[in-house]
Amino acid sequence: MDATTVLADINGHIATIGYGLAAIGPAIGVGIVVGKTIEGVARQPELAGRLQVLMWIGIAFTEALAFVGIAVGFIPFS
Amino acid sequence: MTGAPKLEPALFNLAATLTTRLAADGGEFHGPSMDEFFPEILFSVLGIPVHRIHLVQFLSVIAVVLVLWLGTRRMRVVPGRFQSLVEMGLGFVRNGIAHDLLGRKDGDRFLPILTTIFFMVLFMNITGIIPFLNIAGTSIAAVPLLLAVVSYVTFIYAGIRRHGFRFFKNSLMPQGVPGFALPIVAVIELVSTFVLRPVTLMLRLLMNMVVGHMLLVLCFAATQFFFFTAGGGWIALGVPTLAFGGAFTVFEILVAVLQAYVFTILTAVYIQLAVAEEH
Numbered sequence A: 001m002d003a004t005t006v007l008a009d010i011n012g013h014i015a016t017i018g019y020g021l022a023a024i025g026p027a028i029g030v031g032i033v034v035g036k037t038i039e040g041v042a043r044q045p046e047l048a049g050r051l052q053v054l055m056w057i058g059i060a061f062t063e064a065l066a067f068v069g070i071a072v073g074f075i076p077f078s
Numbered sequence B: 001m002t003g004a005p006k007l008e009p010a011l012f013n014l015a016a017t018l019t020t021r022l023a024a025d026g027g028e029f030h031g032p033s034m035d036e037f038f039p040e041i042l043f044s045v046l047g048i049p050v051h052r053i054h055l056v057q058f059l060s061v062i063a064v065v066l067v068l069w070l071g072t073r074r075m076r077v078v079p080g081r082f083q084s085l086v087e088m089g090l091g092f093v094r095n096g097i098a099h100d101l102l103g104r105k106d107g108d109r110f111l112p113i114l115t116t117i118f119f120m121v122l123f124m125n126i127t128g129i130i131p132f133l134n135i136a137g138t139s140i141a142a143v144p145l146l147l148a149v150v151s152y153v154t155f156i157y158a159g160i161r162r163h164g165f166r167f168f169k170n171s172l173m174p175q176g177v178p179g180f181a182l183p184i185v186a187v188i189e190l191v192s193t194f195v196l197r198p199v200t201l202m203l204r205l206l207m208n209m210v211v212g213h214m215l216l217v218l219c220f221a222a223t224q225f226f227f228f229t230a231g232g233g234w235i236a237l238g239v240p241t242l243a244f245g246g247a248f249t250v251f252e253i254l255v256a257v258l259q260a261y262v263f264t265i266l267t268a269v270y271i272q273l274a275v276a277e278e279h
Helices: A003-009 A015-043 A045-072 B003-026 B052-071 B081-129 B142-163 B166-172 B179-230 B232-275
Strands: B041-045 B048-051
Touching: A015 A045, A045 B081, A045 B179, A045 B232, B048 B052, B052 B081, B081 B142, B081 B179, B081 B232, B142 B166, B142 B179, B142 B232, B166 B179, B166 B232, B179 B232
Parallel strands: none
Antiparallel strands: B041 B048
């Protein structure tokens, strides 16, 4: 069985695999954002409030990619 | 080996009973699907079809109006429990978002729209975990789309009001970019500022609510299946799915509040970027 037959045999809900791939980047990104915020708060605890606001903004921008990943799974391709 | 012929029909019977049991009254496991968000139309008003999610949206609008009206109707200097809760919410948007990001003057100018967005998103999200409603008003595209358009128009209005036509020049051509890179930067800025901002605002809220609902339905549908359809030893598997469902319900409360906060704070950030002075 060569590669093309295997590819032809794959069916079902392939979008889930696409979402899994799309979630890798945002996962790493959110991890970095939160980790760096914790580092920053550990160094300067008095800035915690300001850093948390920035953290949420950063997370919101990063995780948007994951949600685009979910959304494209529902776009019907013919 | 006289027992074998007897055992085989017994096994066969058991298998047959199990299969019929699993298949009884649609006894196969039904996972959640996108049909959840396109329910049957209940009735039409002036030719506009209304379904279950629309009713949930109406209900949450009535709830937010009632809560804010009752909470601020008879203001006392020493607030009661209910009034202090409403004051906490309103104060959070004013101090935590508007004044913090936009400053006192601009913050007060845009406070009404930020407050509206925050409470509308919050009340429409929270219906996702209220028993018997069980679906977020923001889980169909219309509401997030409307709010994203409102946010989009607001930050463009804020920019034009402050800088006039220079707003578009400022946002498309940032200072300090060398001449040869300017066309590329302009295209990237055009796409990211004027296309991706509203699209991601809408998608973030919509997909959070859609996915949250799917997870809850998956957990509770599995619990129902294990407890009542499969029965027997399967009940043991229903306990963890029920626990997961409970945990995700708590998580959904967090997500509902967080998404309201994120939507409002991003609108504030976009306004802030639009009114910022170029150096």
